[in-house]
Amino acid sequence: MATSQQVKLLGFPGSPFVARAELALNLKGVKYEYIQESLTNKSDLLLKSNPVHKKVPVLLHNNKPVCESLVIVEYVDETWTGHPILPSDPYHRALSHFWSRFIEDKVLPAVFKAAWNPNKQEREKGAEEAREALEILDKELKVNGKFFHGDSVGFLDIAALIIFYWVPIIQEASEFNVYSGDKYPNIGKWGQEVLNDPDVKGVLPPRDVLLSFFKALFQSIVDSK
Amino acid sequence: MATSQQVKLLGFPGSPFVARAELALNLKGVKYEYIQESLTNKSDLLLKSNPVHKKVPVLLHNNKPVCESLVIVEYVDETWTGHPILPSDPYHRALSHFWSRFIEDKVLPAVFKAAWNPNKQEREKGAEEAREALEILDKELKVNGKFFHGDSVGFLDIAALIIFYWVPIIQEASEFNVYSGDKYPNIGKWGQEVLNDPDVKGVLPPRDVLLSFFKALFQSIVDSK
Known part of the structure; x- marks a missing residue:
């Protein structure tokens, strides 16, 4: 386990990753x-x-780079003691890995297509794909406690935070509608718990700044057509 | 650690996953x-x-399902003792995770597009994307031993096996050309070691059967246009 270390994080403000x-x-x-x-x-x-x-993000740990946000999260979990991030049980770890892949591979690409594809039809297709993915998430994912696994923020809560906080802002800016806590009651309830956690609150960028940024981004896409 | 257990694998012959x-x-x-x-x-x-x-694949361990091939591989590694699959060092684990994501997210979608997209132009675009991804893999991935990490088959060797064995067969069947061991000397050398391993040989389906299967698949795509 690491003790005295040089740790740097290359980042950009507002990035969910x-x-x-x-x-x-x-x-x-x-x-x-x-x-x-x-x-x-x-x-x-x-x-x-x-x-x-x-x-970004890139974590530099004693000058060794670790890239990709979820790879970094797992690396941090394995390198430092304290708050456990992934569950210790292999089956629950597998569930965390499985659902994090679902978010990365199915939910996010669809949301990003709905938000920023230059073609309007493709954007609508993206919104439909995002709704389908979110429906599966709401129906199949089982939250086993206050958070995905137990009573403290863990790996999948961190992976899903982008859905709870960023997606509502992105969809408001880009004028589509795929996610609300009401529409997906299970994810909605889970998301509320995650967003209320003090550690989570500490990393959330201000809503109004994000909204302005994403509105300008969306406008630049519409204008470029 | 598991002792007497009921383990089932739902599979399909010839599947690299x-x-x-x-x-x-x-x-x-x-x-x-x-x-x-x-x-x-x-x-x-x-x-x-x-x-x-x-x-497929789905692993059923005492009736509990684990899905997604690399999630299964990691679950197996954490559940049973013996041959270590992921390295124990967090940094080397992170490298294994990072590069396995690169194979899943960049190399394979491009290869599959090159092989099976109904549109010929899209297939050519896929081949170009696959070549770019393989060039990055060849240039940036550092093999730290006979296999990716050390002298026994590990996580990334298992993830990359599809590139060494299936991709050459798929490209022959679908009449494109992205991969050869000569073109990418570092991956090529690594792939030779992986393919020569007796445990790896034990799971490789016969080449001629795969080639016929993929040729028929490609023909059905071309004919459907």
């Missing part, structure tokens, strides 16, 4: 230096640390 | 019952066990 890494580090009580990246002028450090995707 | 689960179980020496599924008439057991994706 960076928030995952921040939340994991905060839950473990890890002190780190936050290095803000520019999306239009990426630093040499970012390009060198994540040559494959060239994206 | 089922082969991953089989290889993990074999490496651990787990005895299991193989239940063959029909792709055109899926069993109630499959539909009940994997209601989200309705796909």
